[in-house]
Amino acid sequence: MSVYTSVTQSQLECFLSNYDVGSLVAFEGISAGIENTNYFVESSAGHYVLTLFEALSLSELPYFLNLMAFLNEHGIPCAHPIAAKDGYYSRELNNKPATLVQRLQGSSVEVTSVAHCQAIGAVLGKMHRVSEGFDGARNNSRGFQWRNTAAKTLLPLMFKKRCKKPCQDQGDSQVPEIENDMRVLEEELHRQSLYHFSDLPQGVIHADLFRDNALFSGENLTGVIDFYYACNDMLLYDVAVAVNDWCVQQDGSLDFYKAKQLLMNYHAERPLSAIERRAWPLMLRVAALRFWLSRLMDLYFPREGEITQSKDPVVFKYILLARMNEALQLDDVWPSAVY
Numbered sequence: 001m002s003v004y005t006s007v008t009q010s011q012l013e014c015f016l017s018n019y020d021v022g023s024l025v026a027f028e029g030i031s032a033g034i035e036n037t038n039y040f041v042e043s044s045a046g047h048y049v050l051t052l053f054e055a056l057s058l059s060e061l062p063y064f065l066n067l068m069a070f071l072n073e074h075g076i077p078c079a080h081p082i083a084a085k086d087g088y089y090s091r092e093l094n095n096k097p098a099t100l101v102q103r104l105q106g107s108s109v110e111v112t113s114v115a116h117c118q119a120i121g122a123v124l125g126k127m128h129r130v131s132e133g134f135d136g137a138r139n140n141s142r143g144f145q146w147r148n149t150a151a152k153t154l155l156p157l158m159f160k161k162r163c164k165k166p167c168q169d170q171g172d173s174q175v176p177e178i179e180n181d182m183r184v185l186e187e188e189l190h191r192q193s194l195y196h197f198s199d200l201p202q203g204v205i206h207a208d209l210f211r212d213n214a215l216f217s218g219e220n221l222t223g224v225i226d227f228y229y230a231c232n233d234m235l236l237y238d239v240a241v242a243v244n245d246w247c248v249q250q251d252g253s254l255d256f257y258k259a260k261q262l263l264m265n266y267h268a269e270r271p272l273s274a275i276e277r278r279a280w281p282l283m284l285r286v287a288a289l290r291f292w293l294s295r296l297m298d299l300y301f302p303r304e305g306e307i308t309q310s311k312d313p314v315v316f317k318y319i320l321l322a323r324m325n326e327a328l329q330l331d332d333v334w335p336s337a338v339y
Contacts, residue, residue, distance in 0.1 A: 003029035004303060005037045005052050005096050012041070012050070015093045018084045019100060021045045036228065037096070040103065047103040048082065049225075052096040054303075056228065061097055063136045064227050065089040067204065068101070074130040076123065078224045079104055106215030106222030114261050115219035117246050121262035123221055124209060124242055125269025128235050131204035140207065140233040142290055144192070150293045151189050157300050158182050181317065188289055188320065195282060197234055199275055205238035206230055210245045236276045239266060240287035243333075244319055252318030254326055259333040267335040277338050281330040284323045292316035 007015075013024050022044030030038040030049075037052040053061065065081045069089070072080040079101040081089040090099045109116055140146075162178040206213075207229040215223040239262075247258035266272070295313035323330070 003031070003037050003039070004054050005094055007037075007039060007050075007052070007094055011094055012039075015050075015091075015098065016041075016043060016100075018086070018091060019082055020085065021048065021082065021100070041100070048100050049079065049103050050093075050098065050100055051228075052093055052098045053228070054096065056097060058090060058092065058097040060138075061090040061099065063138045064230055065099060066136055067131070067134060067230055068227050070134045071127060071131065074133070076127050076130065076224065077104070077222060078227065104215050104223030104225065106217045106220075108212045108214060109216055110211065112211065112246050112258065113219060114258055116216065116221075117258040117262040118265045119216075119219070119221040120209065120214060120242055120246050121265035121267075122269055123214075123224060124206070124238060125266035127206065127224070128203055128238070129270045134204055136204075138231045140205075140231040142207070142229065142294065143233065147290055147293055148189060148193075150297055151185055154293070154296050154300060155182060155185065158185075184317070184321070185289075185293075188285065192282065192286055192289065195279070197237075197279060197283075200234045200236055200279055201273065201276065202232060203235050204230065205233050205235060207233065207238060207241065209238065209242045234283070235270070236272075236279060236283050237287060239263070240280075240283040241291075244284060244287050244291075244316075244323075248319060252315070252320075252322040254322065254330070254333070256329070256333050260335075263333055264335050267338070272335060272338050274338060277331070277334050280334065281323070281327045284330065285320055288316050288320035288323055292320055 007027075009024070009027075012027055016024055025042040025044060027039050027041045027050070030040060036054050039050040041048045041050045056064075066089075068078050069080055071078050082100040082102070083089055084091055090097055092098060158178055158181060162182070206224065206227060208226060209224065213224065213226045214221065215225065243254070243259050243262055247255045247262055249255050263272070292313055295311050295316060298311070299313055
């Protein structure tokens with residue numbers, strides 16, 4: 001949620017005239033997030049979030065917006081898209097696909113509690129269960145093929161950076177670090193390529209349920225936001241993405257108690273299986289690798305915008321390394337009823 005495409009007051013007023021939301025009162029850009037342009041919008045009828053999509057096309061939006069509407073109507077606390085006067089959830093603004101959704105109450109949390117983790121586990125399990133009735137389908141745009149392509153793009157750049165360092169400073173400590181990163185990346189990609197996960201339960205996933213994509217009032221969950229990476233993929237992958245962010249300590253290691261609580265509350269809504277238990281240690285690494293790669297891509301290929309925010313790739317490198325070191329302990333967080 002950054003601002004890459006600026007919107008003027010007159011442009012926004014023209015856009016809002018297509019909706020039954022009254023007249024524009026105020027608007028401001030949102031700096032959180034990294035993918036799309038977002039504004040808080042206040043009108044005489046209420047409060048909304050305006051999103052302009054920087055990569056998705058107008059034809060791709062129905063999957064995400066229809067999913068959000070479906071989940072909202074089936075008891076998941078997420079923002080319902082606002083339909084325009086023509087009945088559609090999306091249209092163009094400033095030559096970009098755009099949508100207007102409800103603005104939910106609450107705020108994201110930086111430091112998680114056990115109660116936060118329990119709430120995320122429960123809502124994710126319920127989302128996976130109720131979305132069985134959703135008839136849309138979309139492949140994971142950040143699946144194995146993307147991870148492999150991203151790595152092949154990054155490795156030569158990392159090698160080039162490594163080769164330049166000794167010329168600039170013979171004692172630069174970054175050289176062995178870059179060499180180690182390249183080795184870890186290559187070895188982990190190979191290891192993950194040996195397991196295709198085709199036997200795991202599939203369904204609709206959020207795919208990006210980080211702390212900044214959930215809203216709380218105290219310890220009460222008020223909303224899940226930013227469904228624009230949602231897709232059909234392994235349900236366990238979605239759980240791993242959440243655990244790697246909500247149940248992590250500062251050094252990247254897992255908070256085992258929080259992880260166990262998240263999984264138990266998930267399991268109460270959508271029972272986990274024995275085959276998912278066996279895949280669990282590697283799935284945590286799959287999720288960690290995906291976000292390490294995406295943050296490296298943002299680092300090597302920065303985007304320009306009026307308000308932008310990028311995230312440190314080192315965070316997920318440490319998480320990946322921690323999951324490797326914790327491999328023999330990761331079964332401890334699994335619900336005991338699943339064998």
